[in-house]
Amino acid sequence: MRIGVWAGLALALGVSLGAGVALGSVSIPLPELGRVLTARIRPEEGIDPALITIVWEVRIPRVLLMALAGAALAGAGAAYQGLFRNPLADPYLIGVAAGANVGALMAVALNVPSASVGLLGLPLAAFAGGILTVGLVYRLARVGKTLPLTTLLLSGVAVGAMLNALSFGLLMLMVGRVAPYRAWIWMLGGYALGGWPALWGALPYVALGLGALIALSYPLDVLQFGEEQALQLGLPVERMKRLAIAVATLATAGAVAFTGIIGFVGLIAPHLARLLIGPRYSQVVPASILLGATLLALADLLSRTLMPPQEIPLTLLTALLGGPFFLYLLHSTRRGAFF
């Protein structure tokens, strides 16, 4: 039964990745696609080089980057839901997105492509903004040697609100001076222009973060008894909380720096995982990661194919299509999605 669910999740991911590579605004017949896919390994005569570029340089890195981002957001979302024991927690709860937005806007305001970091400027600034913000929230929320989660949540919300206001202020100032659309493109999510370098850029942070989150998923289960109980059961609660926050931030910031802010996946993937596989975090975290990757790969596929040649911003799709789907599941199972 359990094995069936895992096999199903893996299969769904495989299918969505495959579909993401096979389909797009340019239609490529399947036999042709096969030849294009092998062309990199076994060069063949008579293959249109434009198709090779489309498949190998546009679709594959993009689908993989989106799946990676979905995995990171869903994994971090699951970890936060467990950590805060709150079904509303999402990866952006304590300010990563707000900080990353400000970072991206700063990069645009300072027109960084001209600086030495080149075009990586925007992702780097977003990454730094996200990490610094969570660091600040963390410092603000600390009481002596402990980190009360309610304080952390409230500081996160307050700092996030301040930074969002700052973002709008920056955008206002930019109108007519520099081009704010560069930041908007990023803030709308699905900023999938980076190709392979973006994938390699995001991979280490996401892999490290998700690996650590999977390792932390058993302690997360213990934490569900409540902090005091967990402490009595021998769990180093404070250290575990700090570590979970750090790695979830790392995974989230690493992913969104290269893709832009993508909403909703980090919230619903863990709930879907819970519906499928039960409430235990040692299962929910890995299942969320697989589901998040699948969902975002599919959302990206839809964003490219729904109204070609126009692409639809990813956040629009994740919320607009993910929302009703999620509500349907919630309704049809008629059992609490959380706990």
Place this chain on the structure above:
Amino acid sequence: MRRALMLSLILMLLAGCAGAPSPTPTPFLRIVDDHGRTVVLKDRPQRIVTLAPSATEMIFAVGAGDRLVGRDEPSDYPPEAKQVPSIGNTYPTLNTEAIVALRPDLILAPGVISPEQVKALEDLGLTVFHQSTPKDLEGIFQQILTVGRLTGNTAQAEKVVADLRARVAALEEKVRSVPSRPKVFYELDAMDPGKPWTAGPGSFIDRLITMAGGQNVGAVLTGEWGQLSLEELLRQDPDLILLGTANYGETPEKVRQRPGWNRLRAVREGRIYPIDADLISRPGPRIVEGLEAMARIIHPELFPQGVWAPQRLVRLSQAAPLPIRP
């Protein structure tokens, strides 16, 4: 970039052994774009893709429209452009896949395309000429000349620009002869009629208003674009209102019905004029048409009957956008 370096290296070597038969043909054009990138065109471009209406209009103006194989969705002028396949909007996302599929040998990317988007196209092995956003008419003329070089239609580009320059000179001459400088409010957007967006000092529209013999009430703003409060509008009480929002369904009738706007002299006297914003806000070859349209609205006394299709003048105060041609 790397290819460009390689090519220049090879060329240098070749120059060293002058007279030796050249295995690499000289490229059709080597040119530095507006962002300092060296662009090398091996041959005269046969498959051009444009990423903004201004670029599309320039390609057609220099007579290279028959070589356009792709355009962005908003590129709707000249009408032939709409027959060319669209790659969608470039904002908020750029469909690189659709562009690659068109196999372009030159992509003309105007200043509104971000450097990240240009880099993404370049990484896919495509040749991109990245323009900047022109600051004045001369900037547009230079871009038309450059598009002429890029397409190999230099002569036609020069002819187009000479013609545009002559029209601008003629207009400036006329405007110089009248002393009055009516106060003009140019409306960019009025989603909030309490503080509509307009063009500030140094903006393109500000320059056009000045050239057309008007005085921009938006000049009090600090940036190139900004919102002017209705209060400030009442204080300055412009002589006429140019509805740059006419293409989006705004009409003099709707302006009259806005709360508080009937206190404005221009509204009471019915001096609200729809204007085709595509002529004004696209930094392309039709900008001179936009300038002339503005001048005709601001100084109708300069354009007596018969000079430029007088029956069109009657339509100025009506709702229809203005397709004015000299």
